Amino acid sequence: MAKFTKKRGKSKPAISTASLPDIIFMLLFFFMVVTVLRDAELMVKVSTPYASELTKLEEKSLVNYLYIGRPTQKYQNIYGTKPRLQLGDKFATIADIPLFLEKHKIKVPEARHGQITSSLRVDGEVTMGIVTDVKTQLRKSGQLKVNYSAKKDPNAKN
Amino acid sequence: MAKTSTRDRMTNEINAGSMADIAFLLLIFFLVTTTIVEDKGITVKLPPWSEEEPDVTKLKQRNVFSVLVNAQDQLLVRGEPARVEELRERAKVFISNPYQDPEMAEKPTKAIISLKNDRGTSYDAYLRVYNELKAAYSELWDELSQRNYGVPYSEDMPFAYRKAIREEIPFVLSEAEPTSFGEE
Numbered sequence A: 001m002a003k004f005t006k007k008r009g010k011s012k013p014a015i016s017t018a019s020l021p022d023i024i025f026m027l028l029f030f031f032m033v034v035t036v037l038r039d040a041e042l043m044v045k046v047s048t049p050y051a052s053e054l055t056k057l058e059e060k061s062l063v064n065y066l067y068i069g070r071p072t073q074k075y076q077n078i079y080g081t082k083p084r085l086q087l088g089d090k091f092a093t094i095a096d097i098p099l100f101l102e103k104h105k106i107k108v109p110e111a112r113h114g115q116i117t118s119s120l121r122v123d124g125e126v127t128m129g130i131v132t133d134v135k136t137q138l139r140k141s142g143q144l145k146v147n148y149s150a151k152k153d154p155n156a157k158n
Numbered sequence B: 001m002a003k004t005s006t007r008d009r010m011t012n013e014i015n016a017g018s019m020a021d022i023a024f025l026l027l028i029f030f031l032v033t034t035t036i037v038e039d040k041g042i043t044v045k046l047p048p049w050s051e052e053e054p055d056v057t058k059l060k061q062r063n064v065f066s067v068l069v070n071a072q073d074q075l076l077v078r079g080e081p082a083r084v085e086e087l088r089e090r091a092k093v094f095i096s097n098p099y100q101d102p103e104m105a106e107k108p109t110k111a112i113i114s115l116k117n118d119r120g121t122s123y124d125a126y127l128r129v130y131n132e133l134k135a136a137y138s139e140l141w142d143e144l145s146q147r148n149y150g151v152p153y154s155e156d157m158p159f160a161y162r163k164a165i166r167e168e169i170p171f172v173l174s175e176a177e178p179t180s181f182g183e184e
Helices: A002-010 A020-034 A073-079 A094-105 A110-115 A128-140 B002-009 B019-033 B084-096 B123-149 B159-168
Strands: A063-071 A084-087 A090-092 A117-122 A145-149 B040-045 B064-069 B075-077 B080-082 B112-117 B173-175
Touching: A020 B019, A063 A073, A063 A094, A063 A128, A084 A094, A084 A128, A090 A094, A094 A128, A117 A128, A117 B040, A128 B123, B040 B123, B064 B084, B064 B123, B075 B084, B080 B084, B084 B123, B112 B123, B123 B159, B123 B173
Parallel strands: A063 A117, A117 A145, B064 B112, B112 B173
Antiparallel strands: A063 A084, A084 A090, A145 B040, B064 B075, B075 B080
């Protein structure tokens, strides 16, 4: 009897912290992978429509984003509620598109200029007027590869 | 004295050797299950801009499948009201023309889909119509691919196959300058 009780009484097992760095690194890697670096804060409300015929945009560096939608609550007292275009992190007009495309172009190697895609992230409620104006300006600027951003329809048949 | 020495020999540490394995297991689990937000959408090739007026080529009425979307998001297909749900099937029948209907495309290469919208059309409705028309083509490509090669049409197919299919049924969708009756 005495044998058992005494062994228990004095030993103090310490939990090894040798693996703590591993865990921390694991968390670090996890967040590094999951975090999508968004360079622009959305100032317009964009809720893209549903569609089924989707293609994936492969290389992020070859894509430039144009957002069209109504300004969010925060900006409504300055910019009103009419649908607006957002380029990068600021509101823009149609006339700013060529410069925006050019700024993106210089970051891409020249051989790949033909593969640049413009992703139009447009809110479903926006009317086609502004979208058409943007499309026309893109055509004038020679940016013909366009992707209408859409979500996969959860109720789709296939 | 003898008793204390036995106590010292009791090494009560938890073996941490497998901790790294557990950590990696968790890491891999999260890596696999996390879906990073993807950018998906309908890819479109816009026609180049030209200042000149496009030369009017008279097309045969039977080869043109006109789709109009008005500012109230209503559809007019070949002059009669229609619903979005039936658009895909109608476009497919029009392009492939399985019964040699004299009112429909002579052959798929001659078929032209003409899409016209209003400036007041909602983007949602526009994209839905566009999606249906694109779906009609991709279903036809799929069928042709199954018939000729026994595999569904996909981007992973050999380029020659895809080219042959695209030549037999080319995707021709012409978008007219929108009307402006209903802009907000």
